[in-house]
């Protein structure tokens with residue numbers, strides 16, 4: 001019954017006895033060897049507009065072949081995909097889709113990128129890693145939507161194959177991370193810095209939840225940290241919360257709170273701040289120099305794009321992002 | 325075997341028995357819990373996971389605990 005192993009993929013660093021399954025539900029110790037239970041077994045496969053991830057500065061109006069397996073390294077009380085993120089792999093239907101088939105299908109459907117998303121891609125690290133490596137050979141881009149809860153060694157190994165990451169920065173307090181998500185803030189901040197250093201294009205999403213993380217002072221601290229550590233060009237998406245999963249008792253985020261958060265972020269010096277999950281303003285991209293409308297969006301649709309070769313079509317200023 | 329030898333053997337067996345009873349009282353709970361947990365986990369793997377078509381793929385980034 002010895003044969004204990006320690007998983008070093010995410011900061012939880014589970015110590016697992018023989019036949020024990022990790023906190024993410026996707027890794028098992030069998031006779032002293034750690035195995036993934038979800039390699040090539042996605043429970044969700046879809047073709048999405050890249051704007052849905054959300055990426056607003058990465059190949060706009062292109063299709064992203066999106067995959068996810070069951071499991072997650074965190075346990076957020078507001079999770080929008082808890083049916084799969086908090087499920088065990090054996091509880092959900094899955095497809096047999098090895099990396100080569102993911103790439104083949106992405107090409108067949110005319111996608112420009114493969115996105116590892118819906119649940120936390122760290123839990124299917126090996127599957128993502130092999131797929132991303134193969135996708136590169138076929139000129140497909142790789143992107144992920146992640147909570148950033150991953151150790152730095154695996155992240156550094158993955159980063160050379162990752163073109164962009166949308167990181168959920170869920171709040172700017174350790175208290176929120178431990179009480180609401182069952183994790184820690186510090187490793188997420190380290191991930192952001194690591195991704196930036198590795199040259200991966202980053203966008204950040206912050207879900208604003210009434211009473212839990214909507215304090216404008218804290219939001220200003222967060223945006224100041226982003227400016228100081230990642231730069232002014234990182235797009236930030238404030239997303240509207242709707243009552244769901246274990247937080248059904250809270251109301252949806254008032255639109256005014258989102259506007260205040262956006263203003264605070266712009267005041268901190270960020271150049272591209274968006275509002276998501278809310279019909280109306282806050283979705284378009286304008287040139288930070290001349291102010292001209294560059295990308296007009298409604299929902300996940302791009303109505304017009306005036307960025308030419310990565311530059312503002314009006315004043316010629318370089319617009320940060322990956323455009324072609 | 326002479327009486328003295330028989331008596332000594334009896335003494336040693338009695339001492340061993342007492343030691344076993346003591347250690348069972350002290351560690352038995354942990355031992356039983358460990359074994360039962362192991363049996364439960366193994367049975368879950370054999371009866372549920374194996375039948376769900378979830379093939380195992382060796383993971384990256386882990387190490388054996390000494």
Ligand code: SF4
Nearest residue numbers: 007010013014022024
């Ligand atoms: S990836 Fe899973 S098994 Fe590994 S440390 Fe994190 S929660 Fe535990």
